[in-house]
Amino acid sequence: MDRKNYYELLGLPFDGSLEGRAKAGRTDMLDKMIDSALTVWRDKLISDKARATDKAKILKIEEQLAKEADLRRAMFGREGTSPEGMVEAAIRKWNSRLESQKAGGAAAGDPAKRAQIDAELALEAGIRAVMLDKKSRRSEAADMIEKCCGKLSQLLDIQTYGQSELPDVTEVQVKNVAQRLGLPYDKAAEVYESKGIKVIKPRKAADLKKSFLDDATFENLQKLFEKLHNDKWIKGTPYENAAKADDLYSLACLLDGGREKEVSVYRKKPTKTLKDIMDKFSVRLASDSGSRSYAAILRDLVSIGASRVFDSEEDRERYAHSVKRKSLASSFRCCGRRPLILKRTETLPRTA
Structure with a gap:
């Protein structure tokens, strides 16, 4: 399976926005420290689980891992701020859905269906290797942003075709366009300015x-x-x-x-x-x-x-x-x- 299939499997957008969505949340120092500590804690448990041979110990580790979402919600009020946290949440949801299908419904008495679900569950290691690779995600995001900037550039060429004087745009207008396209504001502003369109920043109010x-x-x-x-x-x-x-x-x-x-x-x-x-x-x-x-x-x-x-x-x-x-x-x-x-x-x- 290619990367896009993994995104679709987990219900995540394949548009380079995974890194950007994380940045839209709180990014203060305390959040970063908490998120980092939770990531280290999770990675250690996953490592312990891989080395464990005792079923009781494996079950205990899985119970602890299952508490991560609750921990993040308690500390952040959501699944977490990092892309890794979002991926982990999507994997848990995907895993839980498949396990439920396997345990009940038509799959319970259908060996072929159960085998199909087991085959899909076996993809988890590959999914983690691909989706938790920060370097690859950033590369994807950069590619998506570049393509999106190219489309915005073409759109501006069409909109300003034949105009002798280019209209100014406000910072708010550019932010709205950036939000709709899933672009960082500074990237969208660069495209406007590269076309000679001036981005007007709001004037600050002076306290008399x-x-x-x-x-x-x-x-x-x-x-x-x-x-x-x-x-x-x-x-x-x-x-x-x-x-x-x-x-x-x-x-x-x-x-x-x-x-x-x-x-x-x-x-x-x-x-x-x-x-x-x-x-x-x-x-x-x-x-x-x-x-x-x-x-x-x-x-x-x-x-x-x-x-x-x-x-x-x-x-x-x-x-x-x-x-x-x-x-x-x-x-x-x-x-x-x-x-x-x-x-x-x-x-x-x-x-x-």
Whole structure:
């Protein structure tokens, strides 16, 4: 009998999918360890059975082997993850069916029928040698995949014949085709791409919470700026101009001796330069002996600027997004509507 006959005998598909079906199940490390241990256990029992001469011992070994399916179901919730486990399950089912036919029904009193069943049962050793040969199964799978890829290639040639512009396909569409043809996704995608058809991957959703400065810090900054604007003790001091600041960029500019119209220049300055300004005034304000409220407010502002905003490019970008969002929110409040983009719970697709 050839290999295809063995597959048919056991009711297994001769389409190269045996290896692939195993990969469709759970493949975590614990599953692999359990499956490996069960395979070693089964192989040892089969070896012991082949060497045994005592019928009682052989019967005991067969009873243990019969428990394998129950063990696998208990551990995996199915026959097993490996192709070997699937083959063993098919052999047990086939063997059980033939033994039942031999013990009962018309075969019980028909020597010719019993002889035919015995002849079929005698094929088990050959079946195991062929079906449990991993190298051969993989070779079959590779051949089947190659043939299937060839047919898919021909199908795409027909579908795109005469088209000046090839249509794009989504990753989901390719996965559906791969599943129907029994192909691994990457092989199916390779065929599409070899024809110049672009496979579009789904855009990942960006969590807007990670795109903005955390609410508590940003709200604290806004409250500090409001207090600074209303502080009456800052007038006539070297920090009087800082009271005009409404964000950390304008604060850096005015503390550094710049004028209001130069704030845009400071928005473009390197992050390190802005941090250095915050650090410099943090030291200066810390040594300021004045106990006026404006000094404490400024100390808090430059401290947050140095440690939570201008400490990295990422945090600086988050702060810039928060400032922009605040500006947009104010504009839309005037219009009486607030778009979904301004809700922190919403997610947007990444543009890059």
